Amino acid sequence: MxxxxxxxxxxxxxxxxxxxxxxxxxxxxxxxxxxxxxxxxxxxxxxxxxxxxxxxxxxxxxxxxxxRQPGPVELIEMFEVMAELEAVCGRLAARRISDAALTELAEANRKCQQAVAQKDADSYYLENEHFHRIIYEQSGNGFLAQEAAKLHKRLQPFRRLQLRFRGRMAQSMAEHESIVQALRSGEAERAANVLRDHVAVQGEKFHQLMANLKNTPG
Amino acid sequence: MxxxxxxxxxxxxxxxxxxxxxxxxxxxxxxxxxxxxxxxxxxxxxxxxxxxxxxxxxxxxxxxxxxRQPGPVELIEMFEVMAELEAVCGRLAARRISDAALTELAEANRKCQQAVAQKDADSYYLENEHFHRIIYEQSGNGFLAQEAAKLHKRLQPFRRLQLRFRGRMAQSMAEHESIVQALRSGEAERAANVLRDHVAVQGEKFHQLMANLKNTPG
DNA sequence: GTCAATGTTTTTGTATACAAGATTTCAATT
DNA sequence: AATTGAAATCTTGTATACAAAAACATTGAC
CATH class of the missing domain: 1.10.10.10 (Winged helix-like DNA-binding domain superfamily/Winged helix DNA-binding domain)
Known part of the structure; x- marks a missing residue:
């Protein structure tokens, strides 16, 4: 093209x-x-x-x-929507996900953990995006997957900030584990809830960060 | 401007x-x-x-x-996303909606019923859109409201088709009632579920319609 | 010194001109 | 008759030219 x-x-x-x-x-x-x-x-x-x-x-x-960079309020709103979109993807994917996708998901998660262990931020982002993208696509709804990917991309630069929080990456990996489990066992509502919280906490962390930056001189 | x-x-x-x-x-x-x-x-x-x-x-x-008009598959996908977006709006609005908005909602619903009684399709659409738009905005999330309104607008022409089903309008009005009740009493999950079904049924009806059209010659 | 008015300069929005790629046509060959 | 290939035509993508609106500056009055 x-x-x-x-x-x-x-x-x-x-x-x-x-x-x-x-x-x-x-x-x-x-x-x-x-x-x-x-x-x-x-x-x-x-x-x-x-x-x-x-x-x-x-x-x-x-x-x-x-x-026009989004202000704090709009960003929080966007993270909230992202959380809900991911929750929907998860709920649908729990019923529709293929075995192949499940192993691919586990593999992506493994690479993600590896990146965390090696403190390789770049490949962490790559694999994290891959992890989430699989879930979008396994929702079985192409339109939904597209919209979710679009918003994910738009929030990507801000997601980077929340890395600064101590222990956040480890916690994030644990959440990924829960997500895989819920999807594997087909627990739709649990998958939805875990995913929602997983994303929502990023928004909250971001919020905290903003507040801190405002109060810190220089 | x-x-x-x-x-x-x-x-x-x-x-x-x-x-x-x-x-x-x-x-x-x-x-x-x-x-x-x-x-x-x-x-x-x-x-x-x-x-x-x-x-x-x-x-x-x-x-x-x-x-590029969306095909049947994509349309069903879009209706599914719309249903989920409305559900999210409803869940959030149940916690955040103002008293003023509640009365406005009841008023919009009343006008909607009136339009149904008079078989005035145009004002039905107008008031129905108003009804839903209030819920979007009362989610307290401007970004979400915007996205929901955008998709709603895009689906509007297809929504029109489902009118043809006998008794659908009356049923739709009953659903509106349930929505208002759930929002008024702050039942977040019930609001979400009723709204999801309210929209999802439109997608299903649309699906049926498509199948019928395909099987009907001329 | 401040403010207003007017003229000048930028800058956007639209029209037109031009170049390169795509499509069609039509003839020539098999 | 069908197919291939080249020329002609059409269409898009880009550049330039022009008009109108907005920003800016300068000058004059108070």
Whole structure:
């Protein structure tokens, strides 16, 4: 599939928003970006349109495009929704999951634990995402899986922060174990509840972190 | 807020997709649309970009934009997700709903029943949407409310079909009653379950309808 | 010194022009 | 007659040009 310039540009701008190169409130100057990417304004505008739709950018008519990082309140809301989506995926997956997927899930979890033991943050994220993605897909509902993956991706950069909490990774691994067990034994409601809490605690930890950062000078 | 041409054009094309003027697989010809709307290709392209992001249109590079109506499977999946989203909204709203919203809800329900009695389909839809939207918003989670409303809107045209079932409207009204009761008494789980079933049954009815249509010649 | 008004400069939104890839047509060959 | 290949045509993607609105600055009045 031959990509358009607008596609790659959108991804790159998105990347810069995620990694903080663009902060909240920054205006995306079309001509400036056009120069930077060595293209005309047209593909830049297309890229901005997409970012606007995905919510990373606010488009004010006749004024321009402004980077819109979600504030603490919206983030907590998003984590709450993520928790509920995962719970639904888990409830459905408990009834529908295949044996192959169950072993794949255990394998992903094993690699996850290994990454934790080696303090390899990057591969931890990779395997953790894989773990969750399996559950999304085993919900047997492609639309749900897609929506869950989309929100997961959007929250990914913020998830990273909660790593800082001592012992969180170990606890997280224990939760993964419970999840696998519940899915294996087909306990729909337990799978839902464990998954919901597993994600919700991330939101709470994040909340705490925000509060701490606010109270800590410098 | 001063709208751009691209905004209104996107809405109009969306409308035509919903009402069936554009069928699945139709290509959206840029020059043709530009002529029809009396503008240049630029705003048309912007509009198409948006529709692509919302999933109503598939964008194939160097080939064009094609209308993509969801098939039966995807529709059932979407209804399932809608049911779960409503359930979540209900569970949260049962704890968070305000007294003012409760009376507003009862009022919307009353108008809904009135519309049913008068067989006024249009105002039924209007009031039904209002009823559900109140619940979304009373979840206390703006992000969730937004997502729920978005999916609700996308399913709206298909919801219309299930009207054909005899007695469905009356049953639906009874379900609304149960929902209001559960929310009023703060029974979170019951609110969730009633709402889930209320929406899920629509998906099932829709499923039946599809099967019937397939078996019925002409 | 402050504020308002007006003119200048940016910047967005739209139109048009151009280039490259896709599709169609039509003829030539098997 | 069917198939292949090349030319012609159409369509998308990108660049540039232009118009209108918003931001900015300068000047003048109080």
């Amino acid at each position: 031959n990509k358009r310039q607008a596609d790659t540009i959108a991804e790159q701008i998105e990347e810069r928003i995620f990694d903080g190169s663009f902060a909240h409130g920054d205006r995306l100057d079309e001509v400036r970006l056009a120069e930077q990417f060595g293209v005309s304004r047209t593909p830049i505008r297309e890229a901005i349109q997409r970012l606007a739709l995905s919510g990373l950018v606010e488009l004010i008519p006749r004024r321009g495009a402004f980077v | 001063n709208k751009r041409q691209a905004d209104t054009i996107a809405e109009q094309i969306e409308e035509r997709i919903f009402d069936g003027s554009f069928a699945h697989g139709d290509r959206l010809d840029e020059v043709r649309l530009a002529e029809q709307f009396g503008v240049s290709r630029t705003p048309i392209r912007e509009a198409i970009q948006r529709l692509a992001l919302s999933g109503l249109v598939e964008l194939i590079p160097r080939r064009g934009a094609f209308v």
